[in-house]
Amino acid sequence: MMAGAWVLAAQTRVTLHVDATKPVHPVSPMLYGLMTEEINHSYDGGLYAQMLSNHVFRTNWAGVESWGLIRNGNAKASATVDKTTGPSAALPTSLKLTVDAASMGNEAGLSNPGYWGMVVRSHTKYAGSFYAKVDGDVGPMTARLVSDATGAVLAQAMIPLHASAWSQYNYSLETGAVPSVSAANHLELTVAHAGVVWLQLVTLFPPTYHNRPNGNRVDLMEMMAAMHPKFLRLPGGNYLEGDTLNDWYNWKKTIGPLVDRPGHMAPWTYWSTDGLGLLEFLEWCEDLKVEPVLAVYAGYALKHELVKPGKDLEPYVQAAVDEVEYVIGDVTTKWGAERAKDGHPAPFPLNYVEIGNEDWFDTSGSYPARFTQIALALRKKYPQLKLITTTPIKVSREAEPDVLDDHYYKSPAAMFDLVHRYDDAPRNGEKIFVGEWATRSGSPTPNFGDALGDAAWMTGLERNSDLIVMASYAPLFVNVNPGAMQWPTDLIGYDAVKAYGSPSYYAQCLFAAHIGDAVVKSDMSGAQDRFFTSATVSEKEHVLHLKLVNASNHAQTLTMTLDGAKAGAAKMWSLHAASFAATNSITQPEVIKPRESTIAVSATAMRHTVPAYTIEVIDVPVR
Ligand code: AHR
Numbered sequence: 001m002m003a004g005a006w007v008l009a010a011q012t013r014v015t016l017h018v019d020a021t022k023p024v025h026p027v028s029p030m031l032y033g034l035m036t037e038e039i040n041h042s043y044d045g046g047l048y049a050q051m052l053s054n055h056v057f058r059t060n061w062a063g064v065e066s067w068g069l070i071r072n073g074n075a076k077a078s079a080t081v082d083k084t085t086g087p088s089a090a091l092p093t094s095l096k097l098t099v100d101a102a103s104m105g106n107e108a109g110l111s112n113p114g115y116w117g118m119v120v121r122s123h124t125k126y127a128g129s130f131y132a133k134v135d136g137d138v139g140p141m142t143a144r145l146v147s148d149a150t151g152a153v154l155a156q157a158m159i160p161l162h163a164s165a166w167s168q169y170n171y172s173l174e175t176g177a178v179p180s181v182s183a184a185n186h187l188e189l190t191v192a193h194a195g196v197v198w199l200q201l202v203t204l205f206p207p208t209y210h211n212r213p214n215g216n217r218v219d220l221m222e223m224m225a226a227m228h229p230k231f232l233r234l235p236g237g238n239y240l241e242g243d244t245l246n247d248w249y250n251w252k253k254t255i256g257p258l259v260d261r262p263g264h265m266a267p268w269t270y271w272s273t274d275g276l277g278l279l280e281f282l283e284w285c286e287d288l289k290v291e292p293v294l295a296v297y298a299g300y301a302l303k304h305e306l307v308k309p310g311k312d313l314e315p316y317v318q319a320a321v322d323e324v325e326y327v328i329g330d331v332t333t334k335w336g337a338e339r340a341k342d343g344h345p346a347p348f349p350l351n352y353v354e355i356g357n358e359d360w361f362d363t364s365g366s367y368p369a370r371f372t373q374i375a376l377a378l379r380k381k382y383p384q385l386k387l388i389t390t391t392p393i394k395v396s397r398e399a400e401p402d403v404l405d406d407h408y409y410k411s412p413a414a415m416f417d418l419v420h421r422y423d424d425a426p427r428n429g430e431k432i433f434v435g436e437w438a439t440r441s442g443s444p445t446p447n448f449g450d451a452l453g454d455a456a457w458m459t460g461l462e463r464n465s466d467l468i469v470m471a472s473y474a475p476l477f478v479n480v481n482p483g484a485m486q487w488p489t490d491l492i493g494y495d496a497v498k499a500y501g502s503p504s505y506y507a508q509c510l511f512a513a514h515i516g517d518a519v520v521k522s523d524m525s526g527a528q529d530r531f532f533t534s535a536t537v538s539e540k541e542h543v544l545h546l547k548l549v550n551a552s553n554h555a556q557t558l559t560m561t562l563d564g565a566k567a568g569a570a571k572m573w574s575l576h577a578a579s580f581a582a583t584n585s586i587t588q589p590e591v592i593k594p595r596e597s598t599i600a601v602s603a604t605a606m607r608h609t610v611p612a613y614t615i616e617v618i619d620v621p622v623r
Contacts, residue, residue: 109190117183136195298356449580
């Protein structure tokens with residue numbers, strides 16, 4: 001079916017001339033990637049598939065959040081936090097369940113509602129584990145997945161317990177047909193005899209992406225894969241820094257068995273379990289076939305606390321050098337061997353290391369010295385690495401950064417004004433990494449006005465991809481349940497059951513899936529202000545990828561001349577909405593989605609109209 005009108009146009013004032021035979025410069029092969037951190041319940045209650053909330057029994061003023069005491073029938077029991085015993089030095093406390101009376105049908109135990117609910121699906125195997133210490137003969141523990149609405153038991157398993165000091169127990173729960181898929185379910189762990197049981201680190205996983213133990217949600221991984229990313233910037237963002245010096249991303253405490261991970265206070269107001277730790281970040285990269293862009297801690301905390309460069313910074317310099325060894329060292333190195341012990345003998349690829357995050361906030365002026373100290377240590381051992389500074393700095397030649405990380409969070413109007421930011425930027429300094437960017441007005445996820453801002457911005461990224469080596473939108477994720485979000489306007493939204501892509505998500509999928517290896521010569525004249533284009537050619541595929549973004553409320557008609565184009569059919573994907581405010585949501589996830597069509601291309605001048613508020617990506621075959 002032909003869509004759009006491509007007819008010979010004799011005269012019109014607005015022209016776009018693209019010469020697909022004239023490459024101007026290569027497109028950076030790593031241009032589009034992902035940026036991630038623990039924010040908006042991105043991992044706990046998000047990507048990290050572990051289903052139970054507060055599974056390490058942390059307390060606050062309200063007690064032990066998430067866990068309920070079960071006393072069926074005439075069972076008598078109480079539950080308290082015991083600060084004197086736990087399964088490991090990292091987890092030295094536990095929940096003590098004291099059962100004074102219980103029997104079959106009158107069980108006592110604990111329940112957990114998951115993170116804003118827990119989805120239970122038909123014919124699915126869930127894998128769980130817990131640590132327990134048992135006093136007396138409480139009999140077996142029963143694990144059940146139970147429907148909140150009906151009380152129906154959806155899956156059940158008996159786990160024999162032995163009277164002993166701390167031991168780990170595994171269990172598995174398999175469902176039959178589940179009448180309706182919802183988040184209104186919970187887990188119950190009960191016993192039917194009197195006695196005392198201490199519990200810690202109770203976990204439950206659904207099937208994960210690539211079936212990784214301790215792995216990630218399948219739907220979110222698939223959505224990221226569809227973005228065609230080339231890298232993942234990890235672990236933050238503010239999450240790298242922490243609010244205070246105590247809260248820095250101390251990666252050594254995020255690796256190894258879960259029982260040896262204490263977790264830490266994340267800057268976005270909640271505790272991070274570090275179940276998704278450094279190795280899991282790297283495996284996430286491996287699963288998506290992308291390369292990590294590793295940010296190492298540089299001694300600055302968000303509340304303006306500082307580690308002085310020099311002797312005080314030395315332990316952090318060593319931590320950074322060790323971290324790189326954990327990522328790329330072979331198994332004969334100390335930290336490479338540690339990674340092998342953790343289950344991954346093969347080193348990961350690594351080319352870029354970022355030192356710190358947004359150090360322009362450090363008004364003391366210490367960043368150049370902190371950067372230099374870490375850069376020199378990294379360069380000495382790993383001269384092949386490209387080092388990224390988080391703000392422009394003047395340092396000695398040996399410490400000079402290869403790349404500068406720029407961040408932009410803008411309203412749609414401000415983003416349109418920024419599109420040409422790099423067109424005339426100097427090409428003789430460091431390269432640019434736009435490590436965080438987003439057009440922000442929608443909440444929790446971007447609306448169509450934001451998608452137009454993003455698409456316009458991406459035309460600038462592509463046009464300047466000789467200078468801009470990488471770019472990543474932020475933040476990537478938001479759990480849309482009330483109370484889960486700290487930062488509005490996040491690319492992908494989800495709850496326990498499902499996930500959806502914002503209009504901006506679809507714009508990024510389109511841009512990254514249809515990009516060539518060279519920017520080609522292109523000139524436009526006479527177009528309205530809010531009209532933006534990008535033209536790249538894929539030499540291998542013989543395709544001109546043309547992107548047209550009309551962010552105006554008026555249609556834009558163009559006379560286009562595409563030198564080198566083959567006359568005939570071209571595929572077009574368009575993303576359109578009637579207003580800036582139009583959007584997708586968890587209840588209406590597909591209001592705005594790319595529509596595919598075919599259009600006729602002429603080898604000579606042709607007229608094409610881009611409707612108001614429309615993003616078009618056209619793959620034109622070239623000779
Ligand atoms: O993306 C949200 C936050 O914005 C990041 O953590 C921080 O680097 C920036 O200020």
